[in-house]
Amino acid sequence: MVEIDPSRMPRHVAVIMDGNGRWAQQRGLARLQGHRVGKDSVRAVVETSRRLGIRYLSLYAFSTENWQRPPREVDGLMSLLRRYLATELGKMMKNQIRLLAVGSLRRLPPPVREALRATIEATKRNTGMTVILAVSYGGREEIARAARALARRVRRGELRPDQITAGTFAKHLGTNGVPDPDLLIRTSGEMRLSNFFLWQLAYTEMYVTDTLWPDFREREFMQALSFFQERQRRFGRTGEQLEREGLRAAN
Numbered sequence: 345m346v347e348i349d350p351s352r353m354p355r356h357v358a359v360i361m362d363g364n365g366r367w368a369q370q371r372g373l374a375r376l377q378g379h380r381v382g383k384d385s386v387r388a389v390v391e392t393s394r395r396l397g398i399r400y401l402s403l404y405a406f407s408t409e410n411w412q413r414p415p416r417e418v419d420g421l422m423s424l425l426r427r428y429l430a431t432e433l434g435k436m437m438k439n440q441i442r443l444l445a446v447g448s449l450r451r452l453p454p455p456v457r458e459a460l461r462a463t464i465e466a467t468k469r470n471t472g473m474t475v476i477l478a479v480s481y482g483g484r485e486e487i488a489r490a491a492r493a494l495a496r497r498v499r500r501g502e503l504r505p506d507q508i509t510a511g512t513f514a515k516h517l518g519t520n521g522v523p524d525p526d527l528l529i530r531t532s533g534e535m536r537l538s539n540f541f542l543w544q545l546a547y548t549e550m551y552v553t554d555t556l557w558p559d560f561r562e563r564e565f566m567q568a569l570s571f572f573q574e575r576q577r578r579f580g581r582t583g584e585q586l587e588r589e590g591l592r593a594a595n
């Protein structure tokens with residue numbers, strides 16, 4: 345098992361869970377089988393995060409582009425999500441996990457939307473950890489939505505254009521109130537952001553592994569955390585400046 349320093353945990357870990365389809369294809373199975381096993385990886389990563397004291401965990405479960413997949417796969421993913429919410433609620437309450445969701449939730453089938461709403465409501469006072477599900481999510485759409493909301497506020501006279509700063513902008517994103525991710529994990533080897541958290545990932549450390557998502561469990565997660573702890577986060581400054589300011593990774 346890799347060594348992890350509990351005092352230098354990332355506060356927020358975001359994950360692009362990729363490779364379910366390839367995992368299934370390699371075994372001659374239907375793609376949906378990959379998503380089913382991927383659900384167990386979700387469980388493993390949530391449990392490990394909670395145990396290690398990670399405060400925020402974001403999971404890219406379904407992108408706006410994923411609506412274009414064959415209807416069978418979309419339906420399968422939607423029902424997986426609904427069942428996951430139903431089976432995990434007890435555990436979320438017991439482990440003090442709060443659920444949030446970001447994305448165009450209006451596009452979701454009503455039973456999924458309702459299950460999300462009910463789980464968010466039931467867990468809203470939990471203080472142990474926050475899990476953020478990105479569903480029907482697109483980073484550009486989220487940024488465009490924030491721009492529209494700000495434009496409306498300017499039109500109503502509530503805000504002057506020069507008052508729109510990075511800070512006010514971030515308050516109009518779905519992740520308002522959630523700190524930006526410290527670590528982004530992407531499975532299955534692709535070096536892309538795929539429209540995920542375009543705003544929020546500005547200074548995030550990236551970890552890409554060839555492991556496919558259904559095979560990504562506690563051991564692989566620990567490796568990603570160990571990578572994070574080896575990084576020195578510079579935020580655009582030099583290593584020397586950081587030494588002087590005492591700003592080290594994850595502090």
Ligand code: FPP
Nearest residue numbers: 361362363364365366379382383386405428
């Ligand atoms: C990407 O793999 C994965 C998805 C589009 C869905 C992720 C969903 C899950 C892990 C299961 C359910 C989620 C929750 C939160 C319970 P891909 O199909 O794009 O893989 P490929 O690139 O190999 O085709």
